[in-house]
Amino acid sequence: MACTGRELRSTLSEDGTLRLSLEQVTYADPAPDEVLVRIEAAPINPSDLGLLLGPAQIDTLRTEGAAENPAVVFDVPQARLGSMKARLGRSMPVGNEGAGTVVAAGADAAQLIGKRVAAIGGAMFADYRLLKARDVVELPEGTAAADGAAIFVNPMTALAFVETMRREGHSAIVHTAAASNLGQMLQKICLADGVPLVNIVRSEAQAVILKEIGATHVLNSQDADFRAKLTDAIAETGATLAFDAIGGGSLGSDIVQAMEAAAVRTMAEYSRYGSDQFKQLYIYGALDLAPTTLNRLAFGFQWSVSGWLLLPFFRKAGMETLAAMRQRVLAELTTTFASRYTRTIGLAEALQPEVVRAYERKATGEKFLIDPGLG
Ligand SMILES: NC(=O)c1ccc[n+]([C@@H]2O[C@H](COP(=O)([O-])OP(=O)(O)OC[C@H]3O[C@@H](n4cnc5c(N)ncnc54)[C@H](OP(=O)(O)O)[C@@H]3O)[C@@H](O)[C@H]2O)c1
Secondary structure, three states: OOEEEEEEEEEEOOOOEEEEEEEEEEEOOOOOOEEEEEEEEEEEOHHHHHHHOOOOEEEEEEEEOOOOOOEEEEEOOHHHOHHHHHHEOOEEEOOOEEEEEEEEEOHHHHHHOOOEEEEEOOOOOEOEEEEEHHHEEEOOOOOOHHHHOOOOHHHHHHHHHHHHHHHOOOOOEEEOOOOOHHHHHHHHHHHHHOOOEEEEEOOHHHHHHHHHHOOOEEEEOOOOOHHHHHHHHHHHHOOOEEEEOOEEEOHHHHHHHHHHHHHHOOOOOOOOOOOOOOEEEEEOOOOEEEEEOOOHHHOOOOEEEEEOOHHHHHHHHOHHHHHHHHHHHHHOOOOOOOOOOOEEEOOOHHHOHHHHHHHHOOOOOOOEEEOHHHO
8 A cells, every 4th residue: 555754855946045845755555576665764974965955055054834844945056056957946855875674565575574674775864765676685684774774885885995996906095084984994994804094084083083993094184294194104005096085175186196206205217207106096075065176297197086986886896796795794784884873863853953054064973864763
């Protein structure tokens, strides 16, 4: 029997307002190959905020509408609407990943009824989600929804960084915003797999988090001698690959420059073209929305700067690699890949102004989890 539930939606209008609201949705009965999942936990990741809040100016936040079903509204600068044309006027569901219990299933998926599953399917900030049975992962017996809610985005990305390193012929990694949820997972993987990792953070408190995990190289970008220390750490580890979550500003450039400086140290003779060492910087996040500055004349000529995204990696990696990665995540769900949440909120709470301001900060160790069952 069809059921109804709420979905958190983000709508950007031509007049430059962005509106967050809860919309009632009717879910059809599952087709033979589908399951209906009652969502019990869904993390708010930075990529979700990219869709949820988009280019909104947070300091313009205000509420509108009836008290029992309020909407949160923001202004968006006109200059930023141009790149958003494809979503103008569209009520967009949000939430990349989550976990829940299968409450109904088509004839071919009946064995999943009552099972707790996880999925990366979009529209997870909702009471229910209709999914293809092949797109859900059955969680190990007894797994709490909160433990299974975030098994895709950060764990698979952290594993994919190491896989990318191996495939592209590098032997060590530099990582920025390194005390993030993802960064802590990456450090644990690198320790287990014997991969040297140079972590870059922006506070001492973040350095402590990584050192407690067992990190050897943790550099604070705020230190006066940061660049010198970065070159030394790169020379020591041989890192020629960097993953940068920040994107804006010049930190990525500093890293490539330090890689070149480390490579030049080993050259017997000067070359006006710089070293022969190939250096790869992948920008995989947008924590800083400012333009990226590249001091390229300090890089030599063997370098590349590109974007990096998990889904294209999935397409390239092949089924066998993906299955092995997924298996490892499930086996180390509460250790290497454990996510900690600062607060669990209901769907309605996700629209309260002080809560929006808190999760929008994307601060270290302050990840929010949505449990629609809380209201
Ligand atoms: N490309 C992909 O496929 C992909 C996949 C997964 C994740 N990601 C990206 O991975 C990153 C980490 O995600 P997460 O869920 O692990 O994040 P998280 O746990 O929410 O942590 C965010 C971290 O970023 C830091 N940060 C925020 N703004 C910053 C800035 N302007 N400069 C430097 N540091 C800043 C925070 O430090 P403070 O406390 O100092 O603010 C915090 O340590 C995000 O950028 C996300 O979009 C990308």
